[in-house]
Every structure is written in C-alpha cells, then in structure tokens.
Amino acid sequence: MAFTDITHRRVAPQPAARRTFSLRTLFDVWRSRRALARLDARALDDIGLNTERAARESAKPIWDVPANWRD
Template sequence: MTMTAHSTTMPHGGHRSHSLLARLRLGLTVRRERRRLAELDDAALRDIGVSRDQARAEAERPLWDVPAYWRG
C-alpha cells in the first residue's frame, strides 16, 4: 500500500482520499512549514521573495486553510 499526504492507494487499485491518517499528516506538515517560514530571518525571506508581513500572515492562517490541490 502506498501512502501520500493527499490520498491512500489501496492494494486493489482503489483510492481513498482524505483518510484520517492523510489529514493528520497534512495538518502536521502545514503546521511545521508555516512555523519554519515564520522563523526565517529577513535575508532568507528576501531570497525567497516573501516579506516579513507575508510570512507572518501565512504563519497565522488556520491549520485547515490550505490550497485545494494540497487536499487531493
């Protein structure tokens, strides 16, 4: 069985999107990525083209507020 953050592939070839495990993994990933973004220094933020205010706004978004394509 192959697992991704977006869906679970079942051994018989079917897909079960949005399983509890997949949602948990996505939530943990989102939290970790947003925390890391907020911790970047100003030079690193400039390198990726993000302002301090943009980084802060992204870090403050609710856990469930992610792009639809992340949810599978």
C-alpha cells in the same frame, strides 16, 4: 399532453464541499508555517516574501491550505 415550463424552476444550491484533511497534511502545514515564522528577512527575501506576508501566512489556521494540498 401538457408541456411544463422549466425555465422558472428553482434549483437548490449544492452544499459546500466538505474539507477533509489527513493528519499528515495538517502536520505538514503546521510544520511549514512554523518554519516560515522563524525565517529572517534575508531568508524571506531569497524565497520572494516580505516579513508582513510571511507573518500573515504563518498566522493562518492549519486547515486553511491551498486546494492542491488537500487529499
């Protein structure tokens, strides 16, 4: 019986997880980012954001969402 050395065995990388979103999730993201873009500096200060951060967030594409929002 021969022993096989498995320490040098290459393992193929796993494919990236496919992102799937429901239409509802995409609509919610679009709506919330649109609302964020309309807030004034005082309202942004109330939620702990500055205008630069809010502009960056509202400019993101709708498929760029936090992992916990995904279905």
